[in-house]
Structure formats: C-alpha cells, structure tokens
Amino acid sequence: xxxxxxGHRTFFVSGSTDGLGLRCCNQLAESAPAVTDASKKRVxxxxxxxPEKIAKTKADIEKQNEANAANFEIISFQGDLxxxxxVKKLADDVMAHFxxxxxxxxxxxxxxxxxxxxxxxxxxxxxxxxxxxxxxVIAVHILLKKxxxxxxxxxPKKIVVTSSGGHKMHKEPIDVxxxxxxxxxxxxxxxxxxxxxxxxxxxxxxxEKGMIPATTTMLSFCPGWIGxxxxxxxxxxxxxxxxxxxFATSDKYDNAGGRPIYYKQYDADAEVNPQTLDKEACxxxxxxxxxxxxx
Numbered sequence: 135x136x137x138x139x140x141g142h143r144t145f146f147v148s149g150s151t152d153g154l155g156l157r158c159c160n161q162l163a164e165s166a167p168a169v170t171d172a173s174k175k176r177v178x179x180x181x182x183x184x185p186e187k188i189a190k191t192k193a194d195i196e197k198q199n200e201a202n203a204a205n206f207e208i209i210s211f212q213g214d215l216x217x218x219x220x221v222k223k224l225a226d227d228v229m230a231h232f233x234x235x236x237x238x239x240x241x242x243x244x245x246x247x248x249x250x251x252x253x254x255x256x257x258x259x260x261x262x263x264x265x266x267x268x269x270x271v272i273a274v275h276i277l278l279k280k281x282x283x284x285x286x287x288x289x290p291k292k293i294v295v296t297s298s299g300g301h302k303m304h305k306e307p308i309d310v311x312x313x314x315x316x317x318x319x320x321x322x323x324x325x326x327x328x329x330x331x332x333x334x335x336x337x338x339x340x341x342e343k344g345m346i347p348a349t350t351t352m353l354s355f356c357p358g359w360i361g362x363x364x365x366x367x368x369x370x371x372x373x374x375x376x377x378x379x380x381f382a383t384s385d386k387y388d389n390a391g392g393r394p395i396y397y398k399q400y401d402a403d404a405e406v407n408p409q410t411l412d413k414e415a416c417x418x419x420x421x422x423x424x425x426x427x428x429x
Contacts, residue, residue, distance in 0.1 A: 142239035149245025151182035270329035339420035348391035
C-alpha cells in the first residue's frame with residue numbers, strides 16, 4: 135500500500151458503508167499520521183443512506199483502528215443518492231461543514247449502483263428518473279458542481295471519481311433525450327455503462343468550462359473487477375484493492391487545473407471511449423444535466 139505523500143488532512147468518501155468506500159476509510163484511519171495537536175487530526179467523512187448503518191460503520195472503523203485513534207476523527211453524513219432533494223441537502227450539508235476555515239481537501243465520489251438484473255427499468259426514489267441515471271450521474275453532478283462552484287478556499291484540492299472500464303461498452307452516440315431509456319431496450323449493463331461514460335464526459339465539460347481551479351486535480355479511475363456486493367464473489371479480493379486510497383493520498387497523480395485523466399487501475403488509459411474526446415458532446419451532457427437538476 136503506497137503511503138500518503140500529499141499532506142491532505144480532510145477527506146469525504148461517498149458510499150462508504152461497505153465495499154471500496156469502507157476499505158478506503160479504514161486505510162485512511164490506519165495511515166493517519168501522528169499528531170500532538172487534536173485540531174490536526176485526519177478527518178474522515180463517511181456517507182451512507184441508512185442512519186443505523188452509518189452509525190455502525192463509524193463504530194467499526196474506530197474499533198478496527200483503535201491503535202491509531204488519537205490521530206483521526208470520523209464524522210458522518212446521510213443522503214439518499216436516488217432522491218434529488220436528499221442529494222441537494224447532502225451537498226449543502228457537506229459545504230456547510232467544510233468551510234473556508236475548515237476546507238475539504240479530498241472529495242472521493244465512490245458511491246454507485248448496478249440495478250438488479252431481473253428488476254427491469256427501476257425509477258429513482260423521486261419517481262422521475264431511471265435509478266442508475268439518478269444515483270450514478272445526477273447525484274454526482276449535483277455534488278461535484280457544488281464543490282467546484284463554492285468559495286475558492288472551499289474547493290477540494292483533489293476530486294477522485296470511481297469509474298469503470300464499462301464506460302467503453304456504450305457504443306451508441308450519447309442521446310441526451312434518452313438518458314431515462316424511454317426509447318429502446320433497457321438493461322442494467324446498458325444503464326451502468328452509460329452512467330460511467332456520462333460522468334467522465336461531465337468531468338471533461340467542467341474542464342472545458344473553466345470550472346476546475348488551478349489548485350484542483352480531478353481524475354477518474356477503474357479499479358478493475360473487485361469482490362464487493364456489487365462486483366460479486368468472482369472479483370479480486372477487496373483487501374488487495376488500494377486504488378481509491380492511493381489516488382486520494384498520493385501526489386503522484388496530481389494534475390492541478392489540468393484536463394481530467396482516466397486511469398485503468400494506476401495507468402493512464404489511452405483507450406477511453408471516443409465520446410469523452412468530443413468537446414461539444416461533453417458540453418451537451420453538461421447542459422442537459424443542468425436542465426434536469428432544475429426539474
């Protein structure tokens with residue numbers, strides 16, 4: 135496990151009550167550097183949908199890393215990514231807590247869903263959007279835009295987005311009028327691959343619109359097939375998955391103010407979906423998401 139090198143102190147990890155998010159939070163707690171001033175402790179902000187599960191996760195991380203307890207603090211945020219109003223409140227809560235006097239250093243967008251194979255087209259909690267589109271795309275845009283458009287001192291120094299090589303499987307040209315699959319066939323794999331492609335395109339749009347400050351690195355990565363609740367038992371052992379932690383804590387991948395890079399595990403991937411290279415298409419995705427978020 136590559137150790138921290140960038141000195142960041144405050145971290146937010148969405149979807150951190152299980153899987154890769156939980157794994158990363160434990161690594162952040164375990165590796166928190168020794169401090170003598172309590173105000174310099176590493177702050178790890180966990181997030182989940184269920185309050186009881188959030189509380190249990192907090193207690194479990196503290197217990198698992200009690201030998202280093204003097205050097206980190208766990209705080210928590212609740213938000214249902216399938217509900218737009220809940221996501222907007224989550225974004226407001228995060229930015230209210232991490233202010234100019236106490237900025238958020240690293241925002242890790244780890245949360246994501248893959249809908250049930252036999253569930254058909256499922257609507258989000260607010261009933262307006264296909265579930266994967268809401269949780270994996272709309273929620274991400276609401277959170278990231280909130281981070282990027284706050285007071286300059288509050289914009290995270292690094293934004294890390296967990297993505298997937300599955301974005302390359304979306305071969306059809308992006309159709310902003312069909313993100314909800316009103317036309318054609320819906321499947322969990324189509325919804326998932328589309329969602330991962332759209333978020334990478336959003337990152338490009340943020341860059342093209344000049345929304346990424348010169349002090350902020352934004353990147354996305356595919357961790358590979360991991361044995362999580364979503365990845366299934368055949369995936370790589372989650373205890374071998376260090377990518378989320380490494381991208382968050384190492385300065386090796388810093389590219390402040392630059393065009394967001396997509397990584398296949400630790401290597402920059404030259405074989406991204408060609409649609410991510412289409413500036414106008416990326417801007418159309420952004421404009422459509424802006425309209426969607428006003429509904």
